[in-house]
Structures are given as C-alpha cells and as structure tokens.
Amino acid sequence: MEITNSKLSNYILYSNKNLEKLCRSLINESANAVLLESYNDKLLMADHNSGAIYLADYNFDGKTLTVENYEQVEVVNDKAELREAINNYFQDDGYDVAAIAEAYENDSEANNTELNESIVEALASKRNDVANYTELYGINEEIGDVADMPFFKRYQEYLTESPTSSIKFFDWETPVKVSIIDEDEDRTIVANAKAKAEVLSKDKTFKEAFMNAAAELLEGDSSLMEEVLEENSVILALEDLAFKEFVGKALVADKDLFDNKKAILEAIEEIVSESEYLSESKMLFEEDEGGEEGADASLETSDKDIDALKDALDKALDKITDEKLVSKINALKDALDTSKDSGATDVGTVKECVELLSF
Numbered sequence: 001m002e003i004t005n006s007k008l009s010n011y012i013l014y015s016n017k018n019l020e021k022l023c024r025s026l027i028n029e030s031a032n033a034v035l036l037e038s039y040n041d042k043l044l045m046a047d048h049n050s051g052a053i054y055l056a057d058y059n060f061d062g063k064t065l066t067v068e069n070y071e072q073v074e075v076v077n078d079k080a081e082l083r084e085a086i087n088n089y090f091q092d093d094g095y096d097v098a099a100i101a102e103a104y105e106n107d108s109e110a111n112n113t114e115l116n117e118s119i120v121e122a123l124a125s126k127r128n129d130v131a132n133y134t135e136l137y138g139i140n141e142e143i144g145d146v147a148d149m150p151f152f153k154r155y156q157e158y159l160t161e162s163p164t165s166s167i168k169f170f171d172w173e174t175p176v177k178v179s180i181i182d183e184d185e186d187r188t189i190v191a192n193a194k195a196k197a198e199v200l201s202k203d204k205t206f207k208e209a210f211m212n213a214a215a216e217l218l219e220g221d222s223s224l225m226e227e228v229l230e231e232n233s234v235i236l237a238l239e240d241l242a243f244k245e246f247v248g249k250a251l252v253a254d255k256d257l258f259d260n261k262k263a264i265l266e267a268i269e270e271i272v273s274e275s276e277y278l279s280e281s282k283m284l285f286e287e288d289e290g291g292e293e294g295a296d297a298s299l300e301t302s303d304k305d306i307d308a309l310k311d312a313l314d315k316a317l318d319k320i321t322d323e324k325l326v327s328k329i330n331a332l333k334d335a336l337d338t339s340k341d342s343g344a345t346d347v348g349t350v351k352e353c354v355e356l357l358s359f
Contacts, residue, residue, distance in 0.1 A: 019060060026065055026178050028126050031133040031169040043067060047170065048126070049134070054172055064163060068175035131324035133168035136316060136359045143312040143357050151305045154298055155354040164352055168359070185348040188284060188339075189300050197235045201246045206232060210250045214257050217267050226271050229278055231341045236278065237285035281342055299347055306340045309353050316357065329356070 020038040027035045027045065036053070037044040043056045057069040146152055165182035200206050213225035229236070238246055247265055251257040257264070272278045301309075313329050320326060332353055339346040 022060070022180065023058065023065065026167055026180075027067070029130060030167040031130055033167075033170045034126055044073075045170075047172065052172075063181070064177055064179050066175060066177050067170075070170075070172045072172070129324065131328050132320075132322035133325065133356070133359070135320040135322055135325060136356055137169070137171060138359070139316050139319060139356070140358050142319065143315055146308040146312045146357070149305065149308060151299075151301050151350075152308075152354055152357075155351055156358055158299065159351060159355055159358075162351075164355055168356070171359075182348065184351055187347045188342075189345040189347060197238050197246070200232060200235060201249060207250050207253075211254055211257060214251060214264050215254075217264055218257070218260055222267065222271050225268065226275060226278075229268070229271065230275075233278060233281040233342045234285075234344075236272065236282040281344075284344065299345060299350070301339075301345045301350055303340055305350075306336050309350065309357075310336055312357050313353065332356075 020035075023038055023043060024035045027033050027043075032047050032049045034046050034048055035043060036046055038058075041057060041059075043058050045054050045056060046052070047054070053073040054070045055073055056067050056071070059066045140147060160177065162182070162184060163177040163179045165179050165185070167176055167178045170176060209228050213228045216223075217225045235243070235246060244261075244265060247268070248258065248261055251261055251264070272282060310333055313333055317326060317329055320329075332349060335346055335349040336353070339349060
C-alpha cells in the first residue's frame with residue numbers, strides 16, 4: 001500500500017488522539033470553558049465559572065472546528081447499590097453487614113470520582129492569562145448604529161466563512177466556530193489608494209504639515225517628514241511621476257521649498273528606503289496596484305467605518321473591568337489607527353473587532 005506524505009499527515013492530524021488535543025487546546029483557551037472528554041461526535045465540557053457541564057456536537061473539516069447543540073448535563077448521584085444493601089439487611093436476618101460496608105465503599109469511590117478527576121485534569125491545562133471575554137456578553141445591544149452599518153454586516157457574514165483562530169467564550173447557546181489558522185491575521189486590503197492619495201494632496205491641513213516637514217528636512221532633520229509619511233503612507237501609492245507632481249503641488253506656495261524640490265524628493269526617497277514600515281507599505285501598494293476586486297474589495301473599510309468601530313470599542317471599555325481585556329481592546333484601537341493612517345484595511349483587526357462587538 002502506498003500513501004502520499006500529505007495524506008499520511010492528514011490521517012495523523014485527524015486521528016482521535018490528535019483531534020482531542022486540538023479541541024482541548026482551542027476550548028481551554030476560551031474565557032470560561034474546559035474540555036473534559038471527547039468522543040466520536042460529542043464533547044463533554046464544563047463551564048468553570050458556573051460549574052455547569054454540557055454535551056455538545058462538534059465537527060472538524062481540516063481547517064475549522066465547529067461546536068454546537070449544547071445540552072446541559074444534570075449529574076445525579078447513583079446510590080442504588082447502597083440502598084439495595086440496606087434494604088436487604090433489614091428484610092433478611094441472614095444478610096451480612098459486611099455487604100453494606102462494601103456497598104458504601106463502592107458508592108464513595110464511584111461518587112463522581114472520575115468526573116472530579118477529569119475536571120481537575122482539565123483545569124490543570126487551562127491557561128491563566130486569558131482575557132475575560134464573558135464581560136462583553138450583550139455588548140451588541142449597546143454599541144449603537146455601528147451594528148447596522150454595511151461593512152459591519154459584511155464582516156459578520158465573513159466570520160461565518162472565515163472565523164478567527166481563538167474561541168473567546170461559550171454562551172452555551174450560540175454555535176462556536178474557530179479556525180486553526182486565521183489567514184486574515186496579517187492581511188491588508190489596499191483599494192482605491194491612488195484616489196485617496198490624490199484627495200489627500202488637495203487637503204489644506206496635510207499640505208501645511210508636509211511643507212513644515214519639508215522645511216525641516218532641508219535643515220537636516222528628517223524626523224517630522226518620516227512621521228508625516230507614516231501617518232499618510234497612502235501617498236506612497238502614487239507612481240514616481242505622480243508622486244513628483246504631488247510634491248511639487250504641495251510645495252508650490254513656498255518658493256524656497258519649490259526650488260529645492262529635487263533635494264527634498266531625494267531625501268524622501270532615502271527616508272522610505274531606510275524605514276521598514278514605509279518601504280513595506282510602498283511595496284504593498286505596488287503589489288495591489290489598481291485595488292482589490294470582488295470579495296476582497298467588499299471587506300474594505302472607510303475612515304468613517306474605522307471611527308465607528310473605535311467609538312463602539314470605547315463603549316465596550318466602559319463596560320469591562322478585566323485588565324487583560326482592556327489591554328486587548330486598546331491594542332485593537334491602536335491597530336485601527338495604523339490602518340486608517342496607512343489608507344489600507346487591516347482585515348484581521350477589523351474582523352476581530354466585529355467579532356468582539358457581536359457578542
């Protein structure tokens with residue numbers, strides 16, 4: 001029998017042992033659940049906050065784990081053997097009292113011992129650095145109009161096709177989907193970058209900032225120009241000739257700066273080449289020349305969309321107290337600012353924001 005390496009890898013990955021490891025790893029990273037045991041098509045889980053135990057269906061298609069159809073399990077102590085031994089003792093004069101002792105011992109040993117051991121083992125593997133995402137439960141009812149915005153609905157739909165790579169928490173009603181690899185984590189979309197750059201070139205506030213940076217650049221200080229370029233890196237989407245025209249238009253109001261346009265352009269080129277962020281941004285714009293089409297373009301966000309997301313995240317911050325969650329949301333806000341400044345859409349960041357605000 002011959003088998004390819006890829007098929008053999010799949011057999012290993014989909015083995016019961018490795019599937020249980022995968023499920024345990026993903027579920028135990030959630031804010032409120034641990035995996036106790038796994039079966040062919042069922043998972044036995046516990047909510048370590050409430051102490052409730054649940055059975056759930058699960059499916060893994062090689063990329064996405066889906067957990068759904070939760071059924072709370074009521075644990076009832078089984079004292080039938082002990083009860084029967086006591087009844088027999090009183091009804092039968094010849095019944096040995098040792099039978100009662102044995103029945104009691106068996107009852108004590110069987111009284112949820114396996115369950116307790118399973119819970120202890122599961123909690124031992126539970127991460128203790130997980131943010132308490134349960135504090136966000138119900139936030140979707142408090143975030144205002146952002147939930148009705150077209151981009152928000154598009155991302156909610158997209159999350160059903162391409163979920164994030166971590167389970168935040170279980171509400172024991174809503175199906176949970178998680179991807180073992182979130183291909184959107186480092187993905188950006190650059191759509192209509194050139195059009196945005198042309199609009200920016202006519203912005204009076206930006207032109208003033210650019211002229212001030214150019215003046216300092218001629219004096220030998222490149223820090224302000226680097227800052228202006230980082231905050232408005234979308235202008236790097238312009239082709240060389242268009243970029244030269246852009247710089248000329250930005251400097252035309254100051255004769256001294258305009259006369260030194262060539263030196264300023266050379267200095268800017270050096271700033272871009274020496275900055276990892278700017279050089280990568282320029283390369284990104286060149287790779288996405290003309291913008292994304294189809295489904296990718298539908299995930300693009302505007303400055304208005306980003307501002308609405310940030311406002312909603314601020315409302316979430318008013319609701320929560322967990323320090324890890326506060327830090328997480330502030331990091332997402334910073335990433336949104338970077339996305340807005342660059343003129344590109346950080347798909348992974350927007351997707352995670354929409355996920356958190358949909359609970």
